[in-house]
Amino acid sequence: MTLAPFTLRGHNPDVLTCIANLSNDEVFTPPEFANQMLDTLAAAWADANDGADIWTKPDVTFLDPFTKSGVFLREITRRLTDGLILTFPDLAQRVDHILTRQVFGIGITQLTALLARRSVYCSKFANGPHSIARSFTTEDGNIWFDRTDHAWGGGKREFRVDPLTREEIAVYTNRKCTYCGASEGSYARGDDLETHAYAFIHTDDIRARIAELFGDNMQFDVIIGNPPYQLGDGGGGGGASATPIYNLFVEKALALDPRYAVMITPSRWFSGGKGLDDFRDRMLADHRFAKLIDYPQLYDVFPGVKIRGGVSYWLWSRDHEGPCEVTTKIGDEAIGEPALRMLDAYDVLVRRNEGVRILDKVRAHRVDGESEPLLGDVVSARKPFGLTNQRGKATPVGLNDPVLVYGNQTESYMERSAITSNVEWVDKWKVLLVKAHGTSGRDDVTILGEPVVAGPGTACTETYLVIGVVDSETEARNLAIYMRTRFVRFLVSLRKITQNITRDSYLFVPRLSMDRVWTDRDLYERYDIDSEQVSFIESLIAERPSNDVPGSDEDGDE
Numbered sequence: 001m002t003l004a005p006f007t008l009r010g011h012n013p014d015v016l017t018c019i020a021n022l023s024n025d026e027v028f029t030p031p032e033f034a035n036q037m038l039d040t041l042a043a044a045w046a047d048a049n050d051g052a053d054i055w056t057k058p059d060v061t062f063l064d065p066f067t068k069s070g071v072f073l074r075e076i077t078r079r080l081t082d083g084l085i086l087t088f089p090d091l092a093q094r095v096d097h098i099l100t101r102q103v104f105g106i107g108i109t110q111l112t113a114l115l116a117r118r119s120v121y122c123s124k125f126a127n128g129p130h131s132i133a134r135s136f137t138t139e140d141g142n143i144w145f146d147r148t149d150h151a152w153g154g155g156k157r158e159f160r161v162d163p164l165t166r167e168e169i170a171v172y173t174n175r176k177c178t179y180c181g182a183s184e185g186s187y188a189r190g191d192d193l194e195t196h197a198y199a200f201i202h203t204d205d206i207r208a209r210i211a212e213l214f215g216d217n218m219q220f221d222v223i224i225g226n227p228p229y230q231l232g233d234g235g236g237g238g239g240a241s242a243t244p245i246y247n248l249f250v251e252k253a254l255a256l257d258p259r260y261a262v263m264i265t266p267s268r269w270f271s272g273g274k275g276l277d278d279f280r281d282r283m284l285a286d287h288r289f290a291k292l293i294d295y296p297q298l299y300d301v302f303p304g305v306k307i308r309g310g311v312s313y314w315l316w317s318r319d320h321e322g323p324c325e326v327t328t329k330i331g332d333e334a335i336g337e338p339a340l341r342m343l344d345a346y347d348v349l350v351r352r353n354e355g356v357r358i359l360d361k362v363r364a365h366r367v368d369g370e371s372e373p374l375l376g377d378v379v380s381a382r383k384p385f386g387l388t389n390q391r392g393k394a395t396p397v398g399l400n401d402p403v404l405v406y407g408n409q410t411e412s413y414m415e416r417s418a419i420t421s422n423v424e425w426v427d428k429w430k431v432l433l434v435k436a437h438g439t440s441g442r443d444d445v446t447i448l449g450e451p452v453v454a455g456p457g458t459a460c461t462e463t464y465l466v467i468g469v470v471d472s473e474t475e476a477r478n479l480a481i482y483m484r485t486r487f488v489r490f491l492v493s494l495r496k497i498t499q500n501i502t503r504d505s506y507l508f509v510p511r512l513s514m515d516r517v518w519t520d521r522d523l524y525e526r527y528d529i530d531s532e533q534v535s536f537i538e539s540l541i542a543e544r545p546s547n548d549v550p551g552s553d554e555d556g557d558e
């Protein structure tokens with residue numbers, strides 16, 4: 001009998017390299033990348049088990065709880081089929097054992113469940129006549145899917161008149177799912193549409209859910225996969241606003257306490273991400289992460305899929321306690337040497353190992369025995385003057401008390417009474433920087449926009465943050481020069497993972513006296529940055545171009 005799943009990969013091209021992604025949120029994993037993750041798993045297993053080969057173990061169980069194409073399950077099955085040949089010499093018996101006893105999945109949609117079964121069982125029905133598994137009695141086999149509904153909660157109670165009965169009835173609006181945060185307005189759908197209510201995260205008791213799906217005694221040794229990344233939350237034009245959900249999948253997976261977990265996630269959680277602060281704190285404090293391989297450049301892992309901030313995959317080991325081996329890759333090449341380090345050394349995950357060593361020097365610098373203050377502590381919050389994106393008049397003519405307002409590539413005049421926050425800053429010298437900068441391209445070499453020196457009688461819209469308020473024009477110009485240095489922009493880059501820039505982005509930048517001009521040479525000398533580290537900084541951060549337009553921001557939306 002010829003077993004199709006193991007000959008499929010011999011065809012050119014592999015069928016799973018030919019399917020289009022569902023969206024930027026539900027991304028198919030390329031087979032080559034799935035195998036890289038499996039190689040990482042196999043190496044970790046061997047290290048922990050005196051060189052043993054995980055693919056020769058007939059009792060090791062695997063779960064992909066967010067199955068899409070079935071690539072992880074297919075490649076695991078292929079490896080086990082080769083590795084268990086001595087345990088089960090008969091091919092049909094070997095494959096049936098693997099598929100019925102070792103390999104499990106949970107489809108994220110009906111379509112992906114069917115696709116995964118076709119990839120793994122060679123049949124959309126696990127018990128069908130063409131299935132290569134012979135012992136299943138159900139159509140799902142071990143790749144489960146059933147429609148799950150959201151649990152709507154919260155919202156606003158309103159009373160309306162029923163148009164038929166003319167009776168007043170109570171309705172709820174703006175409700176969200178209590179499990180995943182999905183908007184009822186966007187995801188309350190008919191039976192013929194997917195709900196995107198993923199079963200794995202729509203439960204208060206993940207162990208009970210797994211027992212319900214696969215049996216009371218089911219304990220997985222390995223959980224592996226690539227979860228959905230986010231759900232549109234009903235905000236923003238065209239669904240631009242979205243809420244991350246991959247963190248929910250990670251938390252449920254680790255709560256099952258597998259021996260190993262290997263997962264791909266967007267890297268935004270390192271230092272940002274909407275609503276991810278608590279998740280980041282838990283991830284960094286968990287010393288069971290053994291390996292993290294980071295791909296900071298757009299499109300390196302998923303060509304054509306725009307995941308700002310890049311992606312990474314990591315290996316979590318239940319029996320590991322200590323530093324994590326961190327590797328940065330550009331394309332297929334590792335950049336620098338992997339480094340063992342504690343992920344919670346700082347409040348964010350600094351993604352470049354060389355960057356950590358430079359940052360350690362900066363943070364260790366003392367003045368009169370004291371740590372230096374940080375620029376991020378004085379940078380303004382969003383909407384520093386209470387203005388959104390209002391635009392005033394082109395000239396001050398006709399205004400009683402005009403203020404010059406810097407906006408999105410504009411300057412206009414408004415009445416001073418329009419300023420509702422930090423009114424005392426209006427008549428001070430200050431330096432402004434845009435709060436979103438960069439493009440969706442692969443390389444961000446400028447990091448920050450061009451500083452704007454704003455004199456007395458000025459304010460800005462929410463396009464800008466106020467970097468500092470000072471007493472004189474000289475100090476303001478010196479601060480602008482400081483912000484243009486490669487040194488400062490490099491330190492910001494260690495916290496800036498997408499185009500968005502917040503006051504927290506400046507929390508690695510020392511707050512120095514602006515009674516003098518600071519150059520990169522001065523700063524390298526002050527913090528003992530050696531020549532190799534200087535070369536590293538300058539390989540990443542370009543000299544500040546002289547033709548930047550203040551406030552310019554190509555594709556700067558979040």
